Amino acid sequence: MRRLAAAALACGAVVVACFARGQAQAQTQTPEQAWSNFLGNNRPDLQPNRIRIEYLEPSNKELLPVYWVMLRRRPLQRIREIFSPLRLPVELTVRTKECGMSNAWYQRPTITICYEYLREMQSSAPKETSPDGITPLDAIVGQFLYTASHEMGHAVFDLLNVPVFGPPEADADEFAVHVLMSIGKQDARRLIMGAAYMYKDYFKNPTITVPVTAFADIHGAPMQRMYNLMCLAYGADPDLFSDVVEKGYLPRSRIPACKREWGEVNYAFEQLIYPYVDKKMLNDVLAKSWVPYRAPPPPRSSDLSSPAQ
Numbered sequence: 001m002r003r004l005a006a007a008a009l010a011c012g013a014v015v016v017a018c019f020a021r022g023q024a025q026a027q028t029q030t031p032e033q034a035w036s037n038f039l040g041n042n043r044p045d046l047q048p049n050r051i052r053i054e055y056l057e058p059s060n061k062e063l064l065p066v067y068w069v070m071l072r073r074r075p076l077q078r079i080r081e082i083f084s085p086l087r088l089p090v091e092l093t094v095r096t097k098e099c100g101m102s103n104a105w106y107q108r109p110t111i112t113i114c115y116e117y118l119r120e121m122q123s124s125a126p127k128e129t130s131p132d133g134i135t136p137l138d139a140i141v142g143q144f145l146y147t148a149s150h151e152m153g154h155a156v157f158d159l160l161n162v163p164v165f166g167p168p169e170a171d172a173d174e175f176a177v178h179v180l181m182s183i184g185k186q187d188a189r190r191l192i193m194g195a196a197y198m199y200k201d202y203f204k205n206p207t208i209t210v211p212v213t214a215f216a217d218i219h220g221a222p223m224q225r226m227y228n229l230m231c232l233a234y235g236a237d238p239d240l241f242s243d244v245v246e247k248g249y250l251p252r253s254r255i256p257a258c259k260r261e262w263g264e265v266n267y268a269f270e271q272l273i274y275p276y277v278d279k280k281m282l283n284d285v286l287a288k289s290w291v292p293y294r295a296p297p298p299p300r301s302s303d304l305s306s307p308a309q
């Protein structure tokens with residue numbers, strides 16, 4: 001944010017310089033021409049295909065299996081493909097790396113997803129299809145895409161200077177739900193339910209005790225985020241998510257607000273994000289399926305960057 005402020009100040013200086021020059025050129029340019037030239041000279045060079053990806057090899061040997069799975073399944077290639085229609089002013093790198101902690105974040109111009117976080121995600125996935133019908137693959141792909149889309153939300157708000165009214169973390173969550181709901185109806189159900197699986201432990205303890213300062217976190221409380229996720233999905237497509245109340249993913253009392261909540265997010269997306277999306281490329285993305293329908297075959301020695309053990 002500080003950098004944006006600095007950029008705005010720099011622009012202010014340019015405006016002053018421009019106006020000074022404009023007075024000198026008043027006899028040769030109409031105000032419209034001068035304004036058009038001014039905008040033309042300062043308009044950011046927005047281009048699609050500006051997502052770069054990298055899998056950094058961890059030095060901690062315990063993280064190597066996660067790294068190898070990433071190389072094998074190539075999830076960052078999917079992220080690049082899904083978000084390449086975005087016309088961005090600069091290149092945005094999405095990388096996986098060893099961080100020394102379990103987390104994911106955006107810091108201009110890079111999104112980082114830690115191997116520690118991915119390992120945790122992998123080990124908490126169900127070993128077989130859960131009673132609610134969530135497959136191990138749905139849980140991993142849904143959580144990964146939700147997390148990556150959340151960070152992409154932060155990146156898009158920053159790089160495209162999108163104004164946000166709410167807490168940025170809540171806005172990034174809403175951005176992520178919109179992405180998951182948009183990339184194919186059949187996929188949407190699997191992706192949303194897969195993402196919701198990350199909150200499974202909270203369902204086991206319906207009553208919790210926390211210090212009040214827990215509510216000062218920049219993120220909403222975990223179950224608040226889960227209910228928001230489910231409410232938006234339900235609001236977007238009540239038929240596709242008609243069973244979420246019965247299955248305990250959303251209290252019935254929240255249902256009446258969901259359609260309107262989705263409407264607000266959808267309107268914000270249409271007004272603030274879609275103008276920066278290459279429509280033809282987006283159609284290609286929407287025509288694809290983004291959840292594999294079977295687990296990939298086990299790795300072969302030629303897939304691994306170190307000798308088989």
Ligand SMILES: [Zn+2]
Pocket residue numbers: 150151154168169172
């Ligand atoms: Zn965030």
